[in-house]
Amino acid sequence: MTREEKAVVIGELVEKFSANMNFYITDASGMSVAQTNSLRRLCFDKGIEYKVVKNTLIAKALEQMDSDYTPFDEKVLKGFSGVMFSGEDANAPAKLIKEFRKKSEKPLLKGAYVEESIYVGDDQLEALVNIKSKEEL
Helix, strand or coil: CCHHHHHHHHHHHHHHHHHCCCEEEEECCCCCHHHHHHHHHHHHHHCCEEEECCHHHHHHHHHCCCCCCHHHHHHCCCCCCEEEECCCCCCHHHHHHHHHCCCCCCCEEEEEEECCEEEECHHHHHHHHCCCCCCCC
16 A cells, blocks of 8 residues: 555545544454455444554544544554444444344454543443433433
8 A cells, every 4th residue: 555545544534533423443353254244234234334444544543633542552453453433323333243243253342432432442342332322311
């Protein structure tokens, strides 16, 4: 990937992070092609955008944002990373991951940024599933 191509991807990520108040970073390494396609199809059906991106490009895009994403640096942005953008529905990706994991061990939740809060680790999945929307409150 050339420097120009990287700059384009970083620019697109900055736009996505700015436009979406909620995003999840997942680890889907080790999944078969069929499982990955099934995950992508489920994301599409639920209105969630899923992209696999290099960690360095995610980090550079987050550096350009106003919020502090340093908790992601140490644990989250390592290994294989996919990003789920959910728009307004804060817990839709968490519910999708939980539903998908009934059939598979992956994807794992590496981290999430939801309504100005940062969640790190797969153990946070249940808390994210239980987040109430503004309408529910």
